[in-house]
Amino acid sequence: MTDLTATPDGAAVGSKSGSLFERGARTRRRHAAERRFRMIGLAAVIFAILALVGLLGSILSNGLSSFRQTYVVLDVYLDPAKLDKTGDRDPAELQKLTTFSYAPLLKTAMETLIEEKGISVDGASSKDVDAIISKEAAATLRHFVLANPSSIGETVKFDLLASGRIDGYYKGRVTMETAELDRNVSPQQLMLADELKAAGALTTRFNLSFFTAPDASDTRPEAAGLGVAILGSIYMMLVVLVLSLPIAVAASIYLEEFAPKNRLTDIIEVNISNLAAVPSIVFGILGLAVFINFAGLPQSAPIVGGLVLTLMTLPTIIIATRAALKAVPPSIREAALGVGASKMQATFHHVLPLAVPGILTGTIIGLAQALGETAPLLLIGMVAFVREFPAAPPGGFFDPASALPVQVYNWTQRGDPAFVERASGAIIVLLVFLVIMNGLAIVLRRRFERRW
Amino acid sequence: MNMLTEAAVERKLDTMDEQPAIKMRGENVTVHYGDTQALFDVNLDVPEKQVIALIGPSGCGKSTFLRCLNRMNDTIDICRVGGKITLDDENIYDPRIDVVELRARVGMVFQKPNPFPKSIFENVAYGPRIHGLASAKSDLDGIVETSLQKAGLWNEVKDRLHAPGTGLSGGQQQRLCIARAIAVSPEVILMDEPCSALDPIATAKIEELIDELRENYTIVIVTHSMQQAARVSQRTAMFHLGNLVEEGPTDKMFTNPEEKRTQDYITGRFG
Numbered sequence: 001m002t003d004l005t006a007t008p009d010g011a012a013v014g015s016k017s018g019s020l021f022e023r024g025a026r027t028r029r030r031h032a033a034e035r036r037f038r039m040i041g042l043a044a045v046i047f048a049i050l051a052l053v054g055l056l057g058s059i060l061s062n063g064l065s066s067f068r069q070t071y072v073v074l075d076v077y078l079d080p081a082k083l084d085k086t087g088d089r090d091p092a093e094l095q096k097l098t099t100f101s102y103a104p105l106l107k108t109a110m111e112t113l114i115e116e117k118g119i120s121v122d123g124a125s126s127k128d129v130d131a132i133i134s135k136e137a138a139a140t141l142r143h144f145v146l147a148n149p150s151s152i153g154e155t156v157k158f159d160l161l162a163s164g165r166i167d168g169y170y171k172g173r174v175t176m177e178t179a180e181l182d183r184n185v186s187p188q189q190l191m192l193a194d195e196l197k198a199a200g201a202l203t204t205r206f207n208l209s210f211f212t213a214p215d216a217s218d219t220r221p222e223a224a225g226l227g228v229a230i231l232g233s234i235y236m237m238l239v240v241l242v243l244s245l246p247i248a249v250a251a252s253i254y255l256e257e258f259a260p261k262n263r264l265t266d267i268i269e270v271n272i273s274n275l276a277a278v279p280s281i282v283f284g285i286l287g288l289a290v291f292i293n294f295a296g297l298p299q300s301a302p303i304v305g306g307l308v309l310t311l312m313t314l315p316t317i318i319i320a321t322r323a324a325l326k327a328v329p330p331s332i333r334e335a336a337l338g339v340g341a342s343k344m345q346a347t348f349h350h351v352l353p354l355a356v357p358g359i360l361t362g363t364i365i366g367l368a369q370a371l372g373e374t375a376p377l378l379l380i381g382m383v384a385f386v387r388e389f390p391a392a393p394p395g396g397f398f399d400p401a402s403a404l405p406v407q408v409y410n411w412t413q414r415g416d417p418a419f420v421e422r423a424s425g426a427i428i429v430l431l432v433f434l435v436i437m438n439g440l441a442i443v444l445r446r447r448f449e450r451r452w
Numbered sequence: 453m454n455m456l457t458e459a460a461v462e463r464k465l466d467t468m469d470e471q472p473a474i475k476m477r478g479e480n481v482t483v484h485y486g487d488t489q490a491l492f493d494v495n496l497d498v499p500e501k502q503v504i505a506l507i508g509p510s511g512c513g514k515s516t517f518l519r520c521l522n523r524m525n526d527t528i529d530i531c532r533v534g535g536k537i538t539l540d541d542e543n544i545y546d547p548r549i550d551v552v553e554l555r556a557r558v559g560m561v562f563q564k565p566n567p568f569p570k571s572i573f574e575n576v577a578y579g580p581r582i583h584g585l586a587s588a589k590s591d592l593d594g595i596v597e598t599s600l601q602k603a604g605l606w607n608e609v610k611d612r613l614h615a616p617g618t619g620l621s622g623g624q625q626q627r628l629c630i631a632r633a634i635a636v637s638p639e640v641i642l643m644d645e646p647c648s649a650l651d652p653i654a655t656a657k658i659e660e661l662i663d664e665l666r667e668n669y670t671i672v673i674v675t676h677s678m679q680q681a682a683r684v685s686q687r688t689a690m691f692h693l694g695n696l697v698e699e700g701p702t703d704k705m706f707t708n709p710e711e712k713r714t715q716d717y718i719t720g721r722f723g
């Protein structure tokens with residue numbers, strides 16, 4: 001034992017002379033090269049992380065505020081003299097009343113509030129006072145009255161949107177200085193808002209309507225929400241999933257397990273890979289030409305968006321599925337065939353189940369790609385201004401809708417800086433969806449990872 | 453002494469000892485992989501309820517011939533088989549033959565144990581299930597139990613039939629694969645180097661098992677181990693460069709081969 005471990009004394013070990021502790025020139029150069037490479041690699045990683053942090057930081061700092069919104073808490077007397085002159089609460093009559101008729105109610109409510117709380121208006125015109133509340137507020141009232149006609153004649157407490165500039169004041173977008181120069185807001189208004197806030201009539205809280213409300217016009221960014229876009233995106237993803245998964249899996253199984261390996265299948269294979277690299281806008285043009293102009297499907301509809309995105313997603317899922325099928329060891333197929341399973345049985349009983357995690361991962365990644373895709377949707381008219389929610393499926397697939405990335409694009413095109421905040425908020429929502437989907441893909445992969 | 457009777461008895465003995473029924477027969481079997489020919493006019497009989505060992509240096513076409521016997525070569529696109537192979541005098545390459553039926557009658561055990569990544573029970577039950585051999589759950593349980601018993605694995609796994617088959621040791625996995633092959637009641641079992649991935653103890657178990665299985669099944673085994681061929685087989689066929697060099701009773705092949713190439717290979721002079 002000790003004999004074996006003891007170093008032979010005196011005798012030189014190895015043919016090269018010198019101690020092992022002394023490094024030769026070659027060794028030193030090698031170490032220097034290694035160190036250099038490590039530094040470069042580390043620098044690259046740090047750069048990438050910084051870029052990511054910068055990107056996320058700017059989006060978050062711009063967009064997080066869109067999840068909070070300033071509201072005016074207002075007791076509104078739903079005056080029957082203004083809303084229902086006949087007094088019979090006839091829904092048809094109420095329907096005829098436009099938001100225009102509700103504006104005076106707000107004005108009165110505002111005046112009462114200021115009077116009651118003893119707030120000094122101090123230089124602000126009565127127009128200024130009205131403009132504290134969003135133009136959307138009248139629509140909110142009308143909506144409420146149409147839903148509850150019996151409430152006419154009562155005083156109801158509403159949380160009404162404050163106008164975009166007032167909201168911006170509390171988010172730091174608007175200051176007294178900018179208000180001087182701004183046609184849409186005056187410093188007096190801001191001071192009034194502060195007074196209201198002190199009196200508890202102005203609150204800032206979580207903005208649920210950002211997720212549920214439809215888009216709003218250029219002049220009322222405070223009311224703009226992602227509801228239609230989220231629903232449209234969900235509809236499109238459903239179409240993509242329902243169409244692309246079965247088609248892609250069937251195509252992959254055929255190509256991988258059944259098709260003879262010859263020139264034709266080689267060409268098909270190359271073309272599928274090429275398809276994955278085609279710029280997405282090309283698919284948009286194709287969709288416009290085929291689905292809208294030729295097949296006559298409606299513009300801006302999730303069905304068309306879904307079809308176009310299906311075309312885009314197919315190659316991704318096919319490639320992932322084929323890789324997953326290829327990864328199943330041939331010995332499994334042989335084992336199944338060896339006990340007399342048909343090719344079909346071997347594939348569906350043994351190969352496919354082992355490939356499922358890979359297929360699902362590929363599908364989710366394909367869907368995530370499709371979810372973020374913008375260019376083809378612009379071409380098929382998904383960028384339109386849509387305030388109506390699409391109906392429930394399947395009819396809703398043919399109604400106009402928007403989509404998350406297109407909504408982002410749309411909002412960045414608008415003049416009011418409040419929309420920048422909205423767009424960043426929409427990006428955050430989109431990113432959250434993507435992170436969830438990719439996380440799901442990773443979880444699936446981990447969960448079903450097997451050895452064989 | 454009656455000369456006639458003695459001759460008759462001798463003839464009878466002859467037919468018993470040296471001419472058992474032929475289960476499978478290859479006539480002028482040729483195999484091409486694309487443009488390269490892997491087998492040249494092989495004529496080989498597989499005797500019923502005996503073990504025939506295929507030996508020969510690496511790449512000589514043993515596996516290729518074995519895989520012809522249950523048409524496993526069909527799965528290789530570039531592989532073309534010529535000549536005629538019969539099972540009970542029926543040509544298995546006849547277009548009217550269904551390979552699924554063929555493979556149910558000619559089972560296969562592979563070089564590397566390849567259990568399905570499913571439970572031990574499912575591994576064995578799969579074959580009977582797809583062939584409709586069991587109508588009731590209890591039938592299936594019975595088949596699984598007897599198959600595992602015949603493969604000498606029952607006692608080791610009876611308490612964990614629903615544990616994954618891939619969790620067994622290598623030797624156990626290989627016996628599981630044998631049980632899986634037995635479960636569909638094949639007549640012929642093909643084994644391609646079934647012990648090459650196993651340690652000596654597991655190998656001994658499998659060899660013992662092969663010897664027992666001979667009672668009910670016809671077995672064709674490819675092996676690189678001369679000792680194994682000598683221990684388990686009754687007949688031996690020697691391949692070289694895609695040709696069948698020589699075929700005969702194992703003891704004769706190992707003591708007194710006709711061909712020099714066989715002698716050289718057996719004594720380890722090449723291969």
Ligand SMILES: Nc1ncnc2c1ncn2[C@@H]1O[C@H](COP(=O)(O)OP(=O)(O)OP(=O)(O)O)[C@@H](O)[C@H]1O
Pocket residue numbers: 485490508509510511512513514515516517528
């Ligand atoms: N799938 C294949 N495609 C092309 N050629 C093949 C294929 N399988 C086998 N061959 C060729 O056929 C010849 C015989 O191969 P085979 O596998 O039958 O040899 P073997 O005797 O089983 O060898 P080993 O003892 O190493 O397993 C070899 O030259 C081999 O290269």
Ligand SMILES: [Mg+2]
Pocket residue numbers: 514515516644674
């Ligand atoms: Mg082989």
